[in-house]
Each structure stands twice: as C-alpha cells, then as structure tokens.
Amino acid sequence: MKPMYRSLRIATILAMLVAFPFESAVVAQEPPAVIDIHVDLSDAPRRIFHARLSMPVQPGSLDLLYPKWLPGEHGPTGPITDLVGLNFSADGKTISWRRDPQEMFAFQVNIPAGVTQLDIKLDYLPPSASGQFTAGAATSDRLAVMSWNALLLYPAGKSAHEIMYRPSLTLPAGWGFGTALVESRREGDEIHFATVSLATLVDSPVSAGAHHRVLDLTGKAAVRHRLHLVADSEEALDIKPETEQAFRNLVAEGIALFGSYHYSKYDFLLTLSDHVQSFGLEHHESSDNRLPERTLVEEVRMNSRAGLLPHEFVHSWNAKYRRPEGLTRDNFQTPYQTDLLWVYEGLTSYLGLVLTSRSGLWTPEYAQDALARIAARLSNRPGRTWRPLIDTTRAAQILFGSPSAGSSWRRGVDFYDEGVLIWLEVDTLIRQLSKGRRSLDDFCRTFFGGESGLATVAPYAYADLVAALAEVAPHDWKGFFDSRIYSVQAEAPLNGITNSGWRLVYTGEPNLAQQDREETRELLNLSFSLGFSVSTKDNRVLDVLPGSPAAAGGLPAASTLVAVNGRRWTPEILQQAIVDAQQANEPIRLLVENAEFFSEVLVDYHAGKRHPHLERNDRKHDLLSKILAPRLH
Numbered sequence: 034m035k036p037m038y039r040s041l042r043i044a045t046i047l048a049m050l051v052a053f054p055f056e057s058a059v060v061a062q063e064p065p066a067v068i069d070i071h072v073d074l075s076d077a078p079r080r081i082f083h084a085r086l087s088m089p090v091q092p093g094s095l096d097l098l099y100p101k102w103l104p105g106e107h108g109p110t111g112p113i114t115d116l117v118g119l120n121f122s123a124d125g126k127t128i129s130w131r132r133d134p135q136e137m138f139a140f141q142v143n144i145p146a147g148v149t150q151l152d153i154k155l156d157y158l159p160p161s162a163s164g165q166f167t168a169g170a171a172t173s174d175r176l177a178v179m180s181w182n183a184l185l186l187y188p189a190g191k192s193a194h195e196i197m198y199r200p201s202l203t204l205p206a207g208w209g210f211g212t213a214l215v216e217s218r219r220e221g222d223e224i225h226f227a228t229v230s231l232a233t234l235v236d237s238p239v240s241a242g243a244h245h246r247v248l249d250l251t252g253k254a255a256v257r258h259r260l261h262l263v264a265d266s267e268e269a270l271d272i273k274p275e276t277e278q279a280f281r282n283l284v285a286e287g288i289a290l291f292g293s294y295h296y297s298k299y300d301f302l303l304t305l306s307d308h309v310q311s312f313g314l315e316h317h318e319s320s321d322n323r324l325p326e327r328t329l330v331e332e333v334r335m336n337s338r339a340g341l342l343p344h345e346f347v348h349s350w351n352a353k354y355r356r357p358e359g360l361t362r363d364n365f366q367t368p369y370q371t372d373l374l375w376v377y378e379g380l381t382s383y384l385g386l387v388l389t390s391r392s393g394l395w396t397p398e399y400a401q402d403a404l405a406r407i408a409a410r411l412s413n414r415p416g417r418t419w420r421p422l423i424d425t426t427r428a429a430q431i432l433f434g435s436p437s438a439g440s441s442w443r444r445g446v447d448f449y450d451e452g453v454l455i456w457l458e459v460d461t462l463i464r465q466l467s468k469g470r471r472s473l474d475d476f477c478r479t480f481f482g483g484e485s486g487l488a489t490v491a492p493y494a495y496a497d498l499v500a501a502l503a504e505v506a507p508h509d510w511k512g513f514f515d516s517r518i519y520s521v522q523a524e525a526p527l528n529g530i531t532n533s534g535w536r537l538v539y540t541g542e543p544n545l546a547q548q549d550r551e552e553t554r555e556l557l558n559l560s561f562s563l564g565f566s567v568s569t570k571d572n573r574v575l576d577v578l579p580g581s582p583a584a585a586g587g588l589p590a591a592s593t594l595v596a597v598n599g600r601r602w603t604p605e606i607l608q609q610a611i612v613d614a615q616q617a618n619e620p621i622r623l624l625v626e627n628a629e630f631f632s633e634v635l636v637d638y639h640a641g642k643r644h645p646h647l648e649r650n651d652r653k654h655d656l657l658s659k660i661l662a663p664r665l666h
C-alpha cells in the first residue's frame with residue numbers, strides 16, 4: 034500500500050465516498066429496494082436479447098430512463114433505436130406507457146393504486162453491422178457480448194450508486210462466460226449473480242460463447258486476475274505460450290507502475306470474432322475487449338492489436354478510479370464534459386504503449402516503430418493548423434465515427450495519439466528536471482495511488498493534475514499543457530522524442546507497426562509520400578492530405594482508384610510506380626472513378642518510398658529505451 038496523493042485530504046476522500054457509495058461503502062439505514070433483472074441470451078445467435086425486470090414501485094406517476102451516456106464511450110451512445118418489445122404489467126395486467134416527447138430515452142407509466150411491483154419485458158436487437166462501440170455488432174452464431182445497459186430501465190431521480198439490481202442470466206446450452214459480476218448460485222440453466230448497484234451492473238458486461246477458455250494471469254499479484262477468452266472457433270483460443278506469459282507480465286508491470294490497484298479482482302474479457310465490432314471498453318474490475326477471430330494465433334494480427342488490453346487495463350486506474358469531474362456522473366442521462374480526455378485517453382494511450390513494451394507483448398523495437406508511426410501521422414495532419422487539441426476532446430462525441438474522407442483536415446479523436454507524444458514529453462521532462470531521480474512512474478504512484486482493493490472513484494480537475502505533477506517535479510505544468518493542448522499548434526509535439534534521445538526520420542524501409550496495421554486493416558497508407566491512403570479491400574481513396582502531391586494533382590477523397598500508369602492498380606504496382614518515379618521526370622498517372630465519372634490524376638512526386646522511423650540523435654542518454662524496458666522481468 035502507498036499513501037494517497039498527499040494534497041487529497043481525508044475530508045475530500047470521505048466526501049468522495051459519500052458521493053460515490055459503491056457497494057462496500059453502502060451502509061444504508063434501510064435495505065434498498067432491489068430490482069430483479071433477468072437477461073436471456075438463448076436467442077443471441079438470432080440477434081435478439083430478452084430481458085425481464087421486476088421493480089418495486091409505489092402508485093402514481095413513474096419516470097423510467099434508458100441509459101443514454103455510457104461511461105467510456107464519451108457520448109450519448111445508448112442504443113435506444115434497438116430497444117423493442119417494451120411491455121409493462123402489474124399483477125398480470127398490462128400498463129400503458131408513453132415516451133417523453135422531447136427526451137427519447139425517458140418513459141412514463143402510471144402505477145395503479147395497490148400495485149407494489151412493476152414487471153417489465155423488453156428486447157434488445159444487437160445490430161449485425163452498424164452502430165458504435167457497445168451499440169455495434171455484438172453477436173455471432175457462437176458467441177455474444179452483453180452490456181446490461183442495453184437491457185434495462187431505471188427509476189429517475191436516484192443515484193446509480195443507490196439503485197440496486199439482482200442480475201441473472203440464461204445462456205444457450207453449452208456456452209461458457211466471463212464477467213466481473215460474482216456468481217451466487219445456479220438454478221437450472223439460470224446463473225444468478227450477487228446484488229450490485231446500477232453503476233456496477235453497467236460496469237460489468239458479459240462475454241459468452243460456445244468456445245470459451247479461462248487463463249489465470251494472477252502471478253504474484255495479491256488478488257485474482259483472469260483472462261476470459263470467447264471465440265468463434267476452438268482454434269482461435271490456442272494462445273501462444275509467449276503471449277500468455279506477456280499478458281501475465283502485463284498484470285505484474287501494471288501493478289508495479291501504479292504501486293496499488295483499485296479493484297477486488299480483475300477480469301479481462303476478450304471476445305474473438307470477425308462478426309463483432311472491434312474495440313475495447315474500460316471497466317473498473319474488467320475490460321470488454323473485442324478483436325478479430327484469429328488475433329491470438331496470427332503474429333501480424335497479434336502485433337497490430339497488442340496494445341488493446343494494456344490500454345484498457347491502464348483505464349482501471351486512469352478513468353475508472355481517477356476520473357475527470359466532467360466525466361463523473363451519478364446517472365446515465367446527464368451529458369459529459371469531455372475536455373480532460375487528453376488525460377483520460379491521452380495518458381492511457383502513452384502508458385498503454387509503455388506497458389505493451391514492458392510486458393513483452395511488443396519488442397522495444399516494435400514499440401519504437403509504433404511511436405514513429407504516431408509521430409509521423411500527427412506531423413502530417415493539416416487540420417492542426419486550425420483545430421487545437423482541446424477541441425478534439427471537447428467535440429469527441431461528434432468525432433468518434435467521423436468518416437475517413439477529410440480526416441487529416443478535420444482531425445479526429447487525435448487526443449489518443451497526441452497524448453502519447455505529450456505524455457512522453459512530460460515523462461522526459463520529469464526525468465530531466467529531477468536529474469534522473471524521478472519519472473512519470475512516480476507521478477502514477479502518487480496520483481493513482483491509495484489503498485488497494487477498493488473500487489472507488491476519485492474525481493479530479495485540471496488544477497489537481499497540475500498540482501500533482503508539480504509535487505513530483507516543480508515546473509509550470511499549466512503553461513506547458515496550455516500551449517500544447519489549449520492553443521492551435523501547427524507542428525506536432527515531438528520534444529518528447531528529442532528529449533528521449535531520438536528523432537523522427539523517413540526512409541524507404543518499412544515501418545513494422547505501420548505495415549502490420551495496413552495488412553490487418555486492409556489499406557495502403559501513402560500519407561508520407563504521395564499523400565493519400567487507399568483501401569485494398571474496395572479500392573476506395575480513404576483520405577487525401579491537403580498540400581500533398583496527390584492533392585495538388587486533384588485526387589478526390591472517397592473516389593475509387595482504378596489504375597496506375599495505365600495498368601489496373603494493386604498495392605505492388607502502385608509502390609513500384611513510386612520507386613520508378615524516382616528515376617523519371619514524368620508524374621505518376623492515377624485513373625480514378627469519382628461518382629460515375631472517370632478522370633486521370635497526375636501526381637508529380639519523385640522522392641521514393643517514405644516510411645517513418647526513429648533514429649538516435651546526439652543526446653547522450655537513450656531515455657526512450659529505458660522507459661520501454663521491463664521493470665520486473
């Protein structure tokens with residue numbers, strides 16, 4: 034155990050516990066009324082989830098809410114469109130309902146006199162393709178991921194930490210599952226879980242499937258850490274021993290980095306399917322990770338997605354435990370204020386990259402290539418000439434899911450990648466200011482420290498973060514962040530790379546991280562040479578960088594690439610054309626189809642292939658290698 038961040042006074046901690054009374058802190062005067070919720074996933078392969086709720090009520094008007102703003106999704110993404118089959122009844126008699134005319138996520142029912150229990154039936158239709166994050170595809174014939182928020186209503190006016198649910202679940206025959214919820218008993222094919230608050234229920238998704246395997250990652254940790262694998266095939270569960278060991282190292286390195294933890298146990302859920310939306314969502318005592326089916330068994334796929342579990346694990350500290358005030362809500366309807374996502378996601382992206390390397394999921398060389406790719410991408414981002422990073426965090430809810438066409442001019446959720454560069458600079462600066470005695474690891478142990486084992490939330494403001502950094506290394510941290518985040522910066526923040534003894538260069542050699550990413554995402558990225566990227570799956574031009582040779586030639590984003598120098602295009606032919614153009618004066622000729630019309634685009638480019646890499650600069654110390662090296666093994 035380590036002492037809590039010192040300026041966080043006892044009174045503040047007590048106030049936090051009152052404001053966020055998780056189960057351990059709930060010592061209510063009278064036992065709270067408990068809502069029963071039963072979810073039936075028997076029809077999950079047919080993309081229908083069923084739920085039954087039984088809610089203690091009093092006669093009169095009752096407002097019920099469907100969760101709208103979901104923690105970690107940073108927007109109003111509750112899948113209200115796919116809530117169907119809504120039916121209310123009491124004592125076997127149907128009760129009519131109406132939706133609020135202005136708030137689509139709110140419903141009103143009138144409870145008749147004498148009624149003390151409201152029965153609710155509803156279905157959720159997980160989509161097959163569309164939808165963002167947990168509102169996206171979540172099922173296949175063999176598996177399903179279930180987020181409780183998609184299948185429940187809750188009474189308005191009470192804190193999500195006070196409303197209690199008693200969850201139970203039915204699965205298709207033979208399916209196994211993983212969740213952070215604690216199983217209390219089985220009754221026939223029904224699995225019953227311990228009663229939890231609404232906040233904890235929404236924080237505890239279930240991954241279930243016909244092919245299921247559990248790996249213990251605990252190692253020397255004091256509490257249980259498990260990895261639940263659910264996949265579309267038995268073969269996909271065949272994790273390589275070195276990958277399994279690296280996940281075990283991840284747990285050990287994570288705890289070593291932060292010095293303590295804020296969960297009673299931790300469950301990584303990893304769903305492996307090509308029919309489920311790929312992403313990760315953080316939770317306090319678990320994470321919901323969804324990746325393509327063959328991720329664990331194909332090296333290129335594993336490398337390109339290796340950073341996901343480290344990122345979501347870091348979030349247990351930086352997101353679930355320490356959380357920006359604007360992202361701390363006691364209900365699911367109040368909009369978030371997302372300004373501090375450059376800490377919530379940006380610092381997590383940096384620490385996730387560091388832990389991916391420290392755990393051995395990546396070699397340090399691979400991590401360097403990943404860092405070079407990020408630095409190059411942000412250095413070739415014309416949108417940064419008009420949009421400050423703070424506007425990407427503030428507008429996150431409208432930037433997630435924005436189209437690829439125009440993305441370099443629009444910018445997207447750049448706070449993830451740019452956070453890596455900014456927090457690397459913070460890390461190197463702390464090391465310089467303290468003459469090598471301290472690092473960002475020390476900040477992590479104080480800011481995210483405190484007593485282990487208790488799943489609490491400790492909100493913070495920008496000023497708290499700046500003060501905590503100043504305790505580790507006195508510096509004008511507000512001035513530092515104000516200039517990098519709150520004002521327009523045409524140049525990418527590369528000081529961290531320079532301070533750590535390296536520089537960004539471009540060569541003809543492939544960047545391993547970029548190459549794996551291109552292969553798994555089925556695209557060819559020529560952003561640093563011709564100035565565009567193109568899908569190898571449907572030949573669509575994904576984006577064209579303003580000011581690039583391709584833009585000067587008039588290449589339209591979202592057009593279809595047909596031919597290169599008169600021959601049907603393939604990635605190999607286009608890359609050979611780039612090589613050939615080095616010795617020629619003629620431009621590269623691209624035939625494109627732009628909404629039915631064909632045209633030839635002349636790209637006057639002769640500088641050859643350009644891929645980003647890091648190479649040592651003249652600084653004496655190689656801080657980067659030190660940062661990326663394991664602390665423990």
Ligand SMILES: [Zn+2]
Binds near residue numbers: 348381
């Ligand atoms: Zn994240």
